[in-house]
Amino acid sequence: MRHGFSSSILVAALLISAPRAGIAQAPAIPRMPDGRPNLQGIWQVLNTAAWDLQDHSARLGVPAGQGVVDGTEIPYQPWAVKRKQENFAARATADPETKGYLPGVPRIMYTPFPFQIFQTPTHVAMTFEYAQGVRIIYTNGTPHPEGPIEWWLGDSRGRWDGDTLVVDVVHFTDQTWLDRAGNFHSEALHLVERYTMTGPDHITYEVTVEDPKVFTRPWKMTMLLYRRKEPNVRLLEYVPGLLMEEEQGELERRKTN
């Protein structure tokens, strides 16, 4: 009886799954007229990387989270370990985010705010609810402009590796951090990002972080981007610097009136 019951379940499972096996291996993804994956839409992470890239327990105002760093450890040079610890201790005021600045890349990719992707054969543009950030990724074969250039969101040049968008990013400042826990980089930061749709509503985002001034070797983060599917979803606006100005202006208005 027992044996026969298991067998019938097994048979049923085979009957159900066999015709679908092909679909499960290659889920359909939306495509552009030129056949490239269509990455367009409004996306957002659902992780805690904005607070801390690594494993961490909850703190007041900080959700607990599992890290997004492959291999868990960030390979800091010895001096940089100390600097990261100092950053963490002073984070309430030292984090550039507290000044309302552009947060840098990759940090802008995993703020807890949505962003929108637009795509043409020659450009992939990303617009961010956070700080009115814009990334223009040229997929027209042009190289990075000659440096040194220090841009807050770097210079992005992309190419397609099969169905994966690969973006090379250079020309950064040393003024941005990687998260609210004090993880940081220098202006020598070099990123290689890989965007791969794993289904119509998910993008696997992998980013290799290289910075010979701060780390002993390149390291990698991996996370998922989720499509925002609310029928009325639109990218709105959260510009921290202007919100600070507005609050300040209101304080002054109340004082003088």
Add this chain to the structure above:
Amino acid sequence: MHRGLATIVTFVAAMAAAASLAAAQESGRPRVIAGCPTTDNLAFHTCALQKAKTFNPPRTASGRPNLQGYWRGRLTQAFSVEGVPADDPLIKDPIMPWVAAPPEVIEPADGRIPYQPWAAALGRRGVNFKEYIDPRTTCSTAGIPRLALQDAGQILQPPTEDHILWLHDDHHQFRAIAMGQRPAVGRDVKAWNGLSRGRWDGNTLVVETANLNGYTWLDDSGNFYTDTARLTERLTMIDPDTIHYEVTLEDPTVYTRPWRLAWALVREKEPGFELIEEACREGERSLGRLREQGARFYFGVPWRFR
């Protein structure tokens, strides 16, 4: 206080607007654009509407007019949408001299914004100009339509035709224009650039914008609208390198009737031209001094605090 403030404001404006000086210099006003006279913006506008009737624009794969590329405002200056008369004292300003120019206003025909009396006292180099900070100095967007008259912009048209993206050099501003019918957004959702919906009217891209927070100015003179404004822009190619740009401004709080501005967007053809990141707040050093001089942020009670 006002005199000192005005000097500092002018100085800061000069620093902040260094990149947009080219757009502000009317001395470079071309005599003809797309075969149309440019003696004043109304003459250009009238001619451009005729051109638009017969010009067959380049098209995207799906047959829509292809507006993609880099564009710069022409027949524009950012001093005043009402123009700068030749005898304006600011033309002789030693720090940031203004330049004489005809108005960008094409309706009403007198080139004057149809303000309600209370609003005329604020705009038109009134109280706003004398006592308040040009919001652009806070590193905000220049606002609509001021974005389209300063610096370079880029239009991207994804072949899916569901959005048009208008990017601007100025303080890394962008406008995502959602094409076609979309669920309405509640009026309590505000944004510096508002929220825009677009549609095609023949060969014309029509962009309707509401949900504006009303902080932005139209020009350096403090001309303005409020958070009840509705803007309708019309972009029409009149030759391969020229877009006729027109915007109708409606705001029952401020104006007595709808009114219109018009100018040209001319294709930027410099080889290898790209938009560059114009971070602003990240290097901003002058707001503190402006505040010490007594300049304030907004003339009224902002919608958020009412």
